[in-house]
Amino acid sequence: MFTDAGKFLVLTGLCAVICGLLLMAAGKAGIPGWLNWFGNLPLDIRIRKENFRFFFPLGSSILLSVLLSLVLFLINKFIR
Numbered sequence: 001m002f003t004d005a006g007k008f009l010v011l012t013g014l015c016a017v018i019c020g021l022l023l024m025a026a027g028k029a030g031i032p033g034w035l036n037w038f039g040n041l042p043l044d045i046r047i048r049k050e051n052f053r054f055f056f057p058l059g060s061s062i063l064l065s066v067l068l069s070l071v072l073f074l075i076n077k078f079i080r
Helices: 002-028 058-079
Strands: 044-048 053-057
Touching: 044 058, 053 058
Parallel strands: none
Antiparallel strands: 044 053
């Protein structure tokens, strides 16, 4: 039971690392960012002062949550 959850977490972590490395490589290679809009959505809170910066990606988090929920729902629907 726990081994399945552990495998899932390791696989999810590896996918996240690979996606992060690809995005970093694309940024360094000068490929135009197709994700520049992400993090600049209407509900993303950005406060900049002289010696202080605060960023809370509320809109991006909501969008990501909806997309991941949809993907996991579809995966679950096709597996069962």
